[in-house]
Amino acid sequence: MxxxxxxxxxxxxxxxxxxxxxxxxxxxxxxxxxxxxxxxxxxxxxxxxxxxxxxxxxxxxxxxxxxxxxxxxxxxxxxxxxxxxxxxxxxxxxxxxxxxxxxxxxxxxxxxxxxxxxxxxxxxxxxxxxxxxxxxxxxxxxxxxxxxxxxxxxxxxGIRGPFTSKLAFVSTATGNKEIYLMDYDGQNVQRITKNGSINLYPDFSPNGRELIYTSYKKGNPDLYRRELSSGAEAKVTTARGTNITGAFAPDGNRIALSMSKDGNAEIYILSKEGKQLARLTTNDAIDIAPAWSPDGQQIAFVSDRLGKPQIFIMGADGKNVRRLTTSGAYNVSPRWSPRGDRITYCRQMNGGFQIFSINPDGSGDTQLTREGSNEHARWSSDGRYLAFSSKRGGREAIYIMRSDGTGQTKVSRGGNADSHPVWSPRW
The missing domain is CATH 3.40.50.10070 (TolB, N-terminal domain)
Known part of the structure; x- marks a missing residue:
């Protein structure tokens, strides 16, 4: 077990x-x-x-x-x-x-x-x-x-800490990209997937009992849902093409993801069992990386509809699309704070990426990292801390930091390439 x-x-x-x-x-x-x-x-x-x-x-x-x-x-x-x-x-x-x-x-x-x-x-x-x-x-x-x-x-x-929580992440410890779990401080590492393929973009269900992730284990990049206690696994998507960057809705019953089944990558909402509920974007651009607001009413996402990738926000029904980021030519990987007050994202700078934090209205754009190349920032359940991956030491590794960018600490152990961290709810 x-x-x-x-x-x-x-x-x-x-x-x-x-x-x-x-x-x-x-x-x-x-x-x-x-x-x-x-x-x-x-x-x-x-x-x-x-x-x-x-x-x-x-x-x-x-x-x-x-x-x-x-x-x-x-x-x-x-x-x-x-x-x-x-x-x-x-x-x-x-x-x-x-x-x-x-x-x-x-x-x-x-x-x-x-x-x-x-x-x-x-x-x-x-x-x-x-x-x-x-x-x-x-x-x-x-x-x-x-x-x-x-x-x-x-x-x-007055708010409990997240110190009993876990990080799910991708590691090359076996030579393949598999999903692992560890304590937030890097201890007690456990391998989750064992399919010898490429596994990416893990995300926890709101109750922490399930993970979704994209796997190439059957050739096509499909979305899977895995129960952590039993290891039981179900294939969520059946369509050919890419099925990536899945994100659980706050209600735990829906998943937003990017699918290319109709030609180009668009944002869809599925039930967690895989039933299509809605297509949210319809254009010739690439739309990926949906991130839910904590109330489930809005979704931030990445689109190159203006020529270069930028962060946009829309309603959970696909309406009222607005651009969030106006600085930088290449912005990706948004994630909404559990408190709803900030959105992190990654901006391409000087050949790498740095993590920024911005208010949902576009104000208060703040750079959090400066050393090396840093990506995939994900919030702790209390909204006070972030996990992210960084290449500052050469090989990519998992780091944690406070939400203002201070206290940056490496928690990966060993010489593997570790990336795509996501912070669990409290366990």
């Missing part, structure tokens, strides 16, 4: 220990980043486990450093008491060290089983902002730490 049943059988449901309702907005004076410290995990009972402690710290450090609002610092406090609850450790020592936020954790290991307790503190007010307890196996430890990282973002902003 792929994905270990999405980890639904990993840890038991977390127990909320904080008793909080709503969330607390904690900010640092001025414009400085909040100083966050991750205390060394404590063995609450029995012997210490160095591997468990190291994993907890490593995952928290990656998540919180990438998150944006925090500056993660090395612990500067030598604790004489290493408890994790208020009264069990010296909070003033952390405050005197300049810490704003403190993550405390403790664990109990019994064979392969581990019970972990996490707590987040506002050091200045000595208030507990979040607390959870999990029980499960060591192999699921990274996911559990990511889960509490999501809780930290919820406590600080």
């Amino acid at each position: 792929l994905l270990l049943l999405f980890s639904f059988v990993l840890f038991v449901a977390p127990r909320d220990l904080s008793g909080q309702q709503g969330y607390l907005e904690v900010s640092a004076p001025g414009n400085r980043l909040l100083q966050m410290a991750i205390a060394p995990p404590a063995a609450l009972s029995g012997a210490a486990d160095a591997e468990v402690s190291r994993t907890i710290i490593d995952v928290f450090r990656f998540d919180m450093s990438f998150a944006g609002p925090f500056a993660v610092s090395e612990p500067k406090v030598a604790e004489s008491r290493s408890g994790i609850r208020i009264g069990e450790f010296d909070m003033p020592s952390w405050r005197n060290a300049g810490t704003d936020l403190l993550i405390k954790s403790g664990y109990v290991v019994s064979g392969d089983a581990v019970s972990i307790e996490f707590r987040l503190y506002d050091v200045l007010t000595e208030k507990e902002l979040a607390a959870k307890r999990y029980t499960g196996s060591k192999r699921d430890l990274r996911r559990v730490v990511h889960t509490f990282s999501d809780d930290v973002m919820s406590a600080m902003t």
Whole structure:
């Protein structure tokens, strides 16, 4: 079974220990980043486990450093008491060290089983902002730490983080272009397709349980839909010609894609079972790469109807077409933010591509990447982060960044060519 049943059988449901309702907005004076410290995990009972402690710290450090609002610092406090609850450790020592936020954790290991307790503190007010307890196996430890990282973002902003989500992507690890999955930080890579052909343009269903992608495994570039838990696969398109850049609608029941069955590439809407519902564009131009607005009312797409590829927006019924991008001679690969406020796209510049972000009304056009050639930007489910592929290191690899272009971090591992990332909903 792929994905270990999405980890639904990993840890038991977390127990909320904080008793909080709503969330607390904690900010640092001025414009400085909040100083966050991750205390060394404590063995609450029995012997210490160095591997468990190291994993907890490593995952928290990656998540919180990438998150944006925090500056993660090395612990500067030598604790004489290493408890994790208020009264069990010296909070003033952390405050005197300049810490704003403190993550405390403790664990109990019994064979392969581990019970972990996490707590987040506002050091200045000595208030507990979040607390959870999990029980499960060591192999699921990274996911559990990511889960509490999501809780930290919820406590600080009111919106959960995307740190338990996955990236689907295309890799040449086998010598062919196959679809893979990995954690957002590049860990736990899993191969999805095994057909020895060319597989491209993966996209998640809104519930995260299915992927669609284009495959040449039977010669023609056809669209397939795959259930991730069982591996069951269905061919969505039967028409000859290209069937590419499929994108699930927000309702999960429809798919927009580009098909060339009638001569040139046009935008169509199908049911997810493959029944044609509508043809949206009708012209002599090439129309590809549809991207739904989060309310399902509009679709951004690429067309060369003016001579060079540009981004356009139309209603989900194909009406009211308008041009979005007016700068640059070659703009492709739009993707709408889950918040509906921005659209990313790629512009050809100096022999490569750079990622831009623009408001849906065409204002606020902003360049996000500058190093190397960068493509295929895709949003996280909370709209705060982007995954993309870049050739800045020579071979194409998957990177992540914040939505303003900061924090660009390579997450691909190994020497394969990795591309076409897409970020899953929360799992």
